[in-house]
Amino acid sequence: MRDALRRLQELAERRLPALTRFRRPEPMPIELNRRRIYIVPTGFGIGFTVLLLVMLVGSLNYSNNAALLLTCLLGAAGAASMLIAFRALDGLALASVRAGQAVAGQPLALTLEFESTRPRSAIRVDLGDACQAFAIDASGKADVTLPLATHQRGWHPLPRVRVWTTWPLGLFRAWSWMHPEQSVLVWPRPESGGPPPRLPADEGLRPRLHHGEDLAALRDYRSGDPRKHIAWKASARLGQLLSKDFEQPESRPEWRLDWRELEGMDNEARIARLARWLGEAHAQGRRHSLWLPGQPIEAGSGPGHYARCMSALASLP
Amino acid sequence: MIGAMRPPSEATLDGRAFDLLCLTMTCVLGVHASHLPWWLVAGLALVLALRWWQRRRHGARPPALLKLPLLALLAVAVVFTYGTIFGQQPGSALAVGLLVLKLLESETPRDARVGVSFACFGLMAALLFDQGLVATFVVALGLLPALATLRALEPAQAPTNLPRALLPGLALLAAAVPLALLAFALVPRLSSPLWGAANSPEARTGLSDRMSPGNFTELLTDDRPAMRVSFDGPAPAPELRYFRAYVMWLYDGRTWEHADLRRADGQARPLETLEARATSRYEIDLEPTHRTVLPALDVPLTAPADAQLSADREVFSDKPVRESLHYTVRSALYYRLQASLPAGARELALRLPQGFNPRTHALAAQWRTRYGGDEQAIVRAALALFHDGGFRYTLAPAPLGRNAVDDFLFGTREGFCEHYASSFTVLMRAAGIPARVVTGYQGGYWNPLGNYLLVRQSDAHAWSEVWLEGRGWVRVDPTAAVRPERVSLGAAAAAGDQLGWTDSGWLASLRNRWDVVNHWWAQGVIGFDALRQRGLLTPFGIRDTGTAMLGMLLAIGTALFVAIGTGWALWRRERPEPLRQALRRLEARLARAGITRRRGEGPQHYLRRAARALPAQRAELEQLMNRYLELRYAHDEPVPELLKEFQRAVREFRPRRVVK
Numbered sequence: 001m002r003d004a005l006r007r008l009q010e011l012a013e014r015r016l017p018a019l020t021r022f023r024r025p026e027p028m029p030i031e032l033n034r035r036r037i038y039i040v041p042t043g044f045g046i047g048f049t050v051l052l053l054v055m056l057v058g059s060l061n062y063s064n065n066a067a068l069l070l071t072c073l074l075g076a077a078g079a080a081s082m083l084i085a086f087r088a089l090d091g092l093a094l095a096s097v098r099a100g101q102a103v104a105g106q107p108l109a110l111t112l113e114f115e116s117t118r119p120r121s122a123i124r125v126d127l128g129d130a131c132q133a134f135a136i137d138a139s140g141k142a143d144v145t146l147p148l149a150t151h152q153r154g155w156h157p158l159p160r161v162r163v164w165t166t167w168p169l170g171l172f173r174a175w176s177w178m179h180p181e182q183s184v185l186v187w188p189r190p191e192s193g194g195p196p197p198r199l200p201a202d203e204g205l206r207p208r209l210h211h212g213e214d215l216a217a218l219r220d221y222r223s224g225d226p227r228k229h230i231a232w233k234a235s236a237r238l239g240q241l242l243s244k245d246f247e248q249p250e251s252r253p254e255w256r257l258d259w260r261e262l263e264g265m266d267n268e269a270r271i272a273r274l275a276r277w278l279g280e281a282h283a284q285g286r287r288h289s290l291w292l293p294g295q296p297i298e299a300g301s302g303p304g305h306y307a308r309c310m311s312a313l314a315s316l317p
Numbered sequence: 318m319i320g321a322m323r324p325p326s327e328a329t330l331d332g333r334a335f336d337l338l339c340l341t342m343t344c345v346l347g348v349h350a351s352h353l354p355w356w357l358v359a360g361l362a363l364v365l366a367l368r369w370w371q372r373r374r375h376g377a378r379p380p381a382l383l384k385l386p387l388l389a390l391l392a393v394a395v396v397f398t399y400g401t402i403f404g405q406q407p408g409s410a411l412a413v414g415l416l417v418l419k420l421l422e423s424e425t426p427r428d429a430r431v432g433v434s435f436a437c438f439g440l441m442a443a444l445l446f447d448q449g450l451v452a453t454f455v456v457a458l459g460l461l462p463a464l465a466t467l468r469a470l471e472p473a474q475a476p477t478n479l480p481r482a483l484l485p486g487l488a489l490l491a492a493a494v495p496l497a498l499l500a501f502a503l504v505p506r507l508s509s510p511l512w513g514a515a516n517s518p519e520a521r522t523g524l525s526d527r528m529s530p531g532n533f534t535e536l537l538t539d540d541r542p543a544m545r546v547s548f549d550g551p552a553p554a555p556e557l558r559y560f561r562a563y564v565m566w567l568y569d570g571r572t573w574e575h576a577d578l579r580r581a582d583g584q585a586r587p588l589e590t591l592e593a594r595a596t597s598r599y600e601i602d603l604e605p606t607h608r609t610v611l612p613a614l615d616v617p618l619t620a621p622a623d624a625q626l627s628a629d630r631e632v633f634s635d636k637p638v639r640e641s642l643h644y645t646v647r648s649a650l651y652y653r654l655q656a657s658l659p660a661g662a663r664e665l666a667l668r669l670p671q672g673f674n675p676r677t678h679a680l681a682a683q684w685r686t687r688y689g690g691d692e693q694a695i696v697r698a699a700l701a702l703f704h705d706g707g708f709r710y711t712l713a714p715a716p717l718g719r720n721a722v723d724d725f726l727f728g729t730r731e732g733f734c735e736h737y738a739s740s741f742t743v744l745m746r747a748a749g750i751p752a753r754v755v756t757g758y759q760g761g762y763w764n765p766l767g768n769y770l771l772v773r774q775s776d777a778h779a780w781s782e783v784w785l786e787g788r789g790w791v792r793v794d795p796t797a798a799v800r801p802e803r804v805s806l807g808a809a810a811a812a813g814d815q816l817g818w819t820d821s822g823w824l825a826s827l828r829n830r831w832d833v834v835n836h837w838w839a840q841g842v843i844g845f846d847a848l849r850q851r852g853l854l855t856p857f858g859i860r861d862t863g864t865a866m867l868g869m870l871l872a873i874g875t876a877l878f879v880a881i882g883t884g885w886a887l888w889r890r891e892r893p894e895p896l897r898q899a900l901r902r903l904e905a906r907l908a909r910a911g912i913t914r915r916r917g918e919g920p921q922h923y924l925r926r927a928a929r930a931l932p933a934q935r936a937e938l939e940q941l942m943n944r945y946l947e948l949r950y951a952h953d954e955p956v957p958e959l960l961k962e963f964q965r966a967v968r969e970f971r972p973r974r975v976v977k
Binding site: 034044047048051054055056057058059060061062063064065066067068069070071072073074075076077079080081083084086087090119121122123124133134135137165166167168169170171 | 430434435437438440441444445448449452453456457460464467468470471472473474475485489490492493494495496497498500501504506507510511512639640842843844845846882883885886887
C-alpha cells in the first residue's frame with residue numbers, strides 16, 4: 001500500500017511538473033509562501049465532516065434550529081481552522097542546515113534552523129521516515145535535529161524535507177516541500193579488522209617521559225628533587241620527606257599513515273583501512289599524519305585533526 | 318534506511334489532553350443531566366471521576382474485564398428506565414453513557430479524536446430536549462473543552478494552564494460566528510421531516526383536553542412562557558384577555574372532557590354562528606405544546622393557515638405543535654355566539670351524570686322555583702353565592718370526595734378556577750341552563766419593552782359559558798366573583814403572597830428584559846422555519862425565496878467569507894527587514910546594468926564582482942559593500958543612523974554601464 005502510494009507520487013511528479021515546481025534544490029533561506037503550501041483534509045477531518053453532515057441532516061429533520069446553529073458553528077470553526085493551518089506554515093523559513101559528522105551506515109545528525117517572525121506551534125518535519133515536531137517561540141528561531149541515514153561516503157546532496165502541520169484541530173494537514181541546496185559529507189566506513197599500520201623503525205628506542213601534569217604517586221625524597229615537588233603536608237604526617245611524582249601519559253609513537261603504502265588494494269579498501277587506522281589513532285590519542293594523493297596532512301591529534309583527515313578521506317574521488 | 322523517530326504523543330495521550338477530554342465528557346453529561354434519571358447521572362459522574370483519578374494516579378489502562386459489565390449495566394439501566402433503547406430519551410441516555418465509558422479505553426490520540434467527535438454529537442443531542450437561549454449557549458460553551466482537547470493533541474506547543482487552553486477555542490468560535498449565521502439563515506429547511514418526527518415527551522406541557530380537580534395545580538405554578546401575543550391595534554382591556562383553547566361538554570361527575578362531538582346523525586356539527594361587533598387582529602408565538610390546540614382570543618373569527626376551526630370555535634392545528642409556532646388570528650371581542658341553540662346541543666349542554674351531587678341539584682331546583690324563567694337571575698344568584706358564601710381562592714385546596722361539587726360548595730369552599738368553573742357549570746346545568754366549561758389562558762403580562770403580551774403557563778384558566786336566550790353563549794367567570802384580582806392581576810396575585818416576591822420593581826423589569834431576549838430568540842432562531850426562510854428576502858422585493866435561490870446565496874456568501882478569510886491568512890504583519898530591502902534594491906539596480914546575483918552567492922562576493930565589472934564606480938561599490946558588511950555583522954541590530962546612510966547611498970547609486 002505504502003509502496004503503491006509512493007509509486008503514484010513519483011508518477012504524479014513526473015507527469016505534473018506544476019506539483020514538483022518547488023522541489024528543485026533552492027538556496028537557503030527557503031521561505032514558505034502561498035504558492036507552495038498545500039492543504040488536504042486528514043482522515044479525522046473527513047470523518048468529522050461526515051459527522052457534521054449527520055448532525056446537519058438530524059437537526060434539519062427535527063427542525064431543531066438551535067442544533068442547526070450549533071452544527072453551523074462547528075462547521076464554520078472547522079473551516080476557519082484550515083486558514084489557521086495555512087498560517088502556521090506561511091512565512092516559515094528554513095535559514096540553514098548544519099550537518100553533523102557520521103561515518104557511512106550511521107545516521108547523520110542534521111540540524112535544521114527555522115526562522116519565523118511570529119510564534120508557531122506543532123510544526124512537523126519529515127525526513128524520510130523520521131519525523132520531529134517543533135514550535136517556534138517568541139525568539140523566532142528553532143533548531144530541529146533529524147537523523148539522516150547514510151550508506152556511502154562522500155558528498156551527498158540533502159534530500160528534500162517535508163514540513164507539515166495539522167494545527168490547530170487536526171482536521172486539515174498543510175504541507176510543503178523544502179529542498180535545500182546543500183550537500184553533506186559522509187565519512188568512509190572503517191573496515192572491521194585488519195593489520196595495524198607499519199611503525200617506523202626507531203619505535204622502541206624512545207625514552208619514557210616522566211614529566212607531566214598529573215600527580216601519579218608519592219615516593220621517598222631523592223636528593224635533587226625540586227623543592228616545589230615535595231609534599232609538605234604528607235611529609236609532616238609521616239616524619240620523612242616525600243616527593244610528588246608527576247607523570248605524563250606515555251606518549252605513543254606517531255603514526256604516519258600513507259596511501260602509497262597500501263599498494264595492491266583497490267581504492268575503497270584502502271580508504272576503509274585508513275579510516276580504521278585514523279579511528280584507532282584518534283581513540284588512543286596518538287599523533288598521526290596522513291598522506292593522500294595530492295593532499296598530505298601534517299601530523300597532529302585531537303578531534304579537529306581527526307575530522308580534517310576523515311573529510312579528506314571522504315572526499316577522495 | 319533512516320531510523321524512525323515518531324513524536325511521543327502519537328503513542329499515548331498526554332495528561333493535559335486527557336484532562337480536557339474528561340472535561341468534555343463532563344460537559345456532555347452536564348447538559349444532559351436535566352432529562353436523565355439522577356442515579357444514572359450520578360453513576361456516570363462517578364465512573365468519570367474514578368477513571369480520571371485512576372489515570373492520573375497510576376497512568377495505566379483499566380482492566381478490560383471492567384468494561385463489559387459496565388456496558389451491560391448501562392444497557393440494563395436504560396431498558397429498565399425507559400423500557401426500550403430506541404427513541405430520543407433512551408437513545409441519548411445510552412449515547413451519554415457510552416461516551417463516558419469510552420473514556421475507559423481512551424489511551425491514544427485517535428481514541429481522543431473519536432471521543433471528541435461523538436461528544437460534539439452528544440452536545441447537539443442535548444438541544445433536542447431544550448433549545449432555549451440559555452441551553453443553547455451552555456451547549457455552545459461545551460464545545461470549548463472539545464476544541465481544546467483537539468488542540469492539545471497536537472505535538473510541540475507552548476505550555477499553558479487549563480483555563481488558558483480554552484481561550485483559543487473561544488476565539489475560533491467567535492471568528493466562526495458570521496459564517497455560521499450565514500449558513501444558519503440560508504441552509505434550506507426541510508418542509509417535511511425525512512423520517513419519523515420526534516416522539517414528544519408528555520411531561521410539562523400546557524393545557525390538557527381534560528379537566529379534573531387538581532390537574533391545573535402544576536400548571537398554575539409553572540412560570541414558563543406559554544405564548545406571546547402582539548396586537549395590531551391597541552391591546553384589549555385586561556378583562557377581555559380570555560384565550561380560548563378547549564370547550565368541554567362532557568362531565569362524568571369528576572372529569573370534564575373535550576371531545577369531537579357529532580350530531581346524532583354522525584355529521585360534523587356546523588360552525589356556531591357568530592355576530593361580531595369589535596374585532597382585533599393579533600399575532601401569537603406559541604411555545605411547543607405537543608398538542609394541536611392553538612389558543613386564540615375569545616372568540617376567533619377564522620382559523621390561521623394549516624389550522625381548522627371547530628364547531629365550538631376552538632382552533633386546531635393540522636399537526637401537533639412541536640416547535641414554537643407563529644400564527645395570526647382575528648377575533649371578535651364583543652359578539653353574539655350561536656343565537657339559536659339546536660335541540661341536540663341543548664340536550665348535551667344540560668346533561669349531568671346520574672346520582673352525583675344531590676345537594677347541588679337541590680340548590681339549583683330551589684333557585685329555579687324562586688326565579689322561575691329568569692335565567693340571568695339564576696346566574697347572578699350563583700355568582701353571589703361564590704362571592705358572599707365564604708369561598709376562598711387557593712392553589713392548594715383540600716381534596717374532594719365522590720360528590721365533588723357538593724363537597725366543594727357546601728364543604729371545603731376553597732379552590733381555584735377549575736373548581737369554580739366546574740361547580741358553576743354543574744349548578745347551571747342542574748338549574749336547566751345550557752352551560753359548558755372553557756379552558757385556556759386568561760390575563761398575561763404586558764411587556765412594555767417589547768409591546769407584547771406575555772402569557773405564562775400559570776395564566777391557564779377555566780371559565781364557563783352559559784347559553785341565554787337572545788344572547789347566545791355568554792362567558793361567565795365564576796372565579797372572578799371570588800377573586801376579582803385573578804382576572805385583573807393573574808393567578809399568582811390572586812393566590813396571595815405565595816409568589817409575590819417576583820413582582821418587586823427591579824426584579825420585574827429584569828424579567829421583562831430577559832423575556833424580550835427570550836422572545837427574540839424564540840422568534841428569530843427557534844421559529845425560523847421553512848416558511849420564514851422563504852420570506853427572508855421580502856425586504857429586497859423577492860417574495861418567495863426558493864431552494865435554488867437559497868443555495869446560490871449560500872454559495873455567494875460562503876465565497877465572500879472564504880475571500881475574507883483568505884485575505885486574513887495571506888496578510889503578513891511583518892515588514893521586510895530594512896537592510897535586506899535596501900540590498901535587494903541595490904541588486905535590482907545592478908541587475909539592470911547586467912550584473913545579477915547568482916544563486917547562493919554571498920553579498921560580499923557579489924559586490925566585489927560588481928566592482929570589477931564597473932571599474933568606474935569601484936570606490937562607490939566598495940564603500941557600499943563595507944557599509945553593508947558592517948551593518949550586517951558588526952552589530953546585533955543595525956545602527957539606525959548607519960542604516961539610514963546606507964539606504965540613502967543605495968538610493969543615490971546609479972550604475973553606469975561602461976561602454977567598451
